Amino acid sequence: MKTENGRAEGPKLFNRLAVLRTERGLSRQQLADALGVNYQTIGYLERGEYNPSLELALRIAELFTLPVEAVFSRTPFAPLSQMLYSRPEGDSTASTADRGTDR
Amino acid sequence: MTVQIPAQSVRRRNVILLALSYPIVSWVLWMTLREHAFFALAHLAATALIFWLVAVKRVAKIGRLIGDDLDSRLDERQLALRNAAYLDAYRIAGGIILLGVIWIALGLDLGIWWVPSTYDEWNLIFWGLFIYLISLPSAFLVWREPDRIDDLELQDA
Numbered sequence: 001m002k003t004e005n006g007r008a009e010g011p012k013l014f015n016r017l018a019v020l021r022t023e024r025g026l027s028r029q030q031l032a033d034a035l036g037v038n039y040q041t042i043g044y045l046e047r048g049e050y051n052p053s054l055e056l057a058l059r060i061a062e063l064f065t066l067p068v069e070a071v072f073s074r075t076p077f078a079p080l081s082q083m084l085y086s087r088p089e090g091d092s093t094a095s096t097a098d099r100g101t102d103r
Numbered sequence: 104m105t106v107q108i109p110a111q112s113v114r115r116r117n118v119i120l121l122a123l124s125y126p127i128v129s130w131v132l133w134m135t136l137r138e139h140a141f142f143a144l145a146h147l148a149a150t151a152l153i154f155w156l157v158a159v160k161r162v163a164k165i166g167r168l169i170g171d172d173l174d175s176r177l178d179e180r181q182l183a184l185r186n187a188a189y190l191d192a193y194r195i196a197g198g199i200i201l202l203g204v205i206w207i208a209l210g211l212d213l214g215i216w217w218v219p220s221t222y223d224e225w226n227l228i229f230w231g232l233f234i235y236l237i238s239l240p241s242a243f244l245v246w247r248e249p250d251r252i253d254d255l256e257l258q259d260a
Contacts, residue, residue, distance in 0.1 A: 037178035050180050 010051060015072045018046040019080065020064050034063055114245040118238055124153045125234045129227050153234065184244065192239035200232075 021031050021042075028046075032039040035056070044050035045060075052060065052072075061068040128149040177185065210218035219225050 038181060041178050041180045044180060053179050056179060 011074060012048055013051045013072055013074060014048060014076050015045065016077060016080075017042070017060065017071065020066075020071065021046075024064070031063075035059055114241065118242050118245055121153070121234060121238045122242070124149060125231055128153065128230065132223070132227065185240070188240040188243040188247070191243050192236075196236050196239055 021028070026034075028039045028042040032042050035042075037056070041050065045052060057068055057072055061071050064071060206216075207218050210216050219228055
């Protein structure tokens with residue numbers, strides 16, 4: 001079975017693309033231009049309606065200078081605010097790799 | 104550089120016009136064969152409509168997310184979308200053509216049902232196949248893809 005995007009239906013990938021894009025003050029068009037894809041593809045990615053190839057996922061991670069697992073995950077991310085404020089007091093070394101997300 | 108896809112409504116309109124042009128042309132051609140001068144002119148007009156849709160509006164090219172020569176301008180999602188439409192169109196068209204061949208083969212062998220035999224009958228079959236085969240991937244794409252107005256409205260969000 002295929003999705004409306006033609007890719008074989010597989011496990012849903014969660015991502016922080018919308019949050020990262022907004023945080024950087026980028027429009028979908030600007031992000032699309034930086035990645036060399038159509039701006040509609042950014043919309044599909046943000047809504048989780050399209051799973052990117054490994055190559056595109058790595059390019060996105062490189063663009064935001066983050067590890068790929070900080071941008072994409074197979075499980076839902078916890079909200080960033082929750083991650084930020086639920087760290088134990090005095091723990092300035094809390095791992096940013098703790099699963100968190102916005103979707 | 105990636106390709107901006109024409110609005111969904113425009114693409115749907117072009118596919119519908121092309122699909123409707125065939126029965127219109129067939130009917131007009133049938134009337135033309137009955138030597139009505141008006142229908143001979145109408146036949147020319149309908150043929151011009153098909154030419155306009157195929158050559159100028161490029162239903163079969165832009166409509167199915169650009170031909171093969173522009174692969175490098177499509178991103179991976181657009182390529183996957185187009186390839187899926189090609190595959191589905193191939194399956195449908197292959198099935199129809201196979202059924203047609205079986206129909207004609209059995210019809211010729213058994214002689215118990217109609218099979219095309221005259222030039223005009225084959226001519227209509229040829230144009231029917233031509234029109235529907237080139238527009239089938241377009242039809243799959245324009246009705247499978249949801250309208251994404253929010254992508255346009257929120258692209259600066």
